[in-house]
Amino acid sequence: MRIFLLLLFVAMLGTAIGAQITACRLHRKSAIGDDFKPRCNIQGDYAHIQCRSVFSMCANNHGEMLTKSQK
Numbered sequence: 001m002r003i004f005l006l007l008l009f010v011a012m013l014g015t016a017i018g019a020q021i022t023a024c025r026l027h028r029k030s031a032i033g034d035d036f037k038p039r040c041n042i043q044g045d046y047a048h049i050q051c052r053s054v055f056s057m058c059a060n061n062h063g064e065m066l067t068k069s070q071k
Helices: 002-018 023-030
Strands: 049-052 055-058
Touching: none
Parallel strands: none
Antiparallel strands: 049 055
16 A cells, blocks of 8 residues: 555655646746636647636637637
């Protein structure tokens, strides 16, 4: 049981260390108050659909808006 817990801890630590700070995650973390907070996908890229209050728009992986915002 101890070996299993040790291996689990090492695997979790390796995952945490391996997590990259991407532009999307940094943008989201640095947003203050009512600033736009982008949605990031699992890989850390910008999600293809970005929403702010009732408006949504399509974006590429770099956060560049591909469409105008729509309700």
